Amino acid sequence: MSSESLIEVDLQALDGVCFIIGHETGVLYSHQCGGLACYQRTIQGFLVPCPQSVAMSEQLYSHFYTGPKYGGNCYNGLDEDDASLINRLLAAAGFDALSVDRRSLGESVEAWVYLKVASSNPCFPYCYNSNPTSPVVMIWENSD
Secondary structure (H helix, E strand, O other): OOHHHOEEEEOOOOOOOEEEEEOOOOEEEEEEEOHHHOEEEEEEEEEEEOOOHHHHHHHHHHHHHHOOOOOOOOOOOOOHHHHHHHHHHHHHOOOOOEEEOHHHOOOOEOOEEEEEEOOOOOOOOOOOOOOOOOOEEEEOOOOO
16 A cells, blocks of 8 residues: 555544554554654554553653653663563553563664564454554653
């Protein structure tokens, strides 16, 4: 599908946590991420809201923006501690079939984290017949 025929949706005003599952849909999602670096990333796919996302979003904001580790400057990748925190939040929200893709820690930043679906799952949760090997991005409101 050519980029001229894609519908672009800017998720700048998004509240809470959502997942974007990479798929050829004709819809290109655009999201500001990377804290104060204000990167603009895009992925074609479909958007899945996360239940309990307000509590998750508050914890992520505290970790990446108001906490002493990053102070809004998480734009050079994530580390193992960040991945462990996000995995705990995912499990607490009932998304234990998802985890941070450790191979993509260097490309993940605040408000744009690459996930993977457990190999034991036939699809992304709530998205029947989706491809479990599709890229999955977890997003939330950027802290700039």
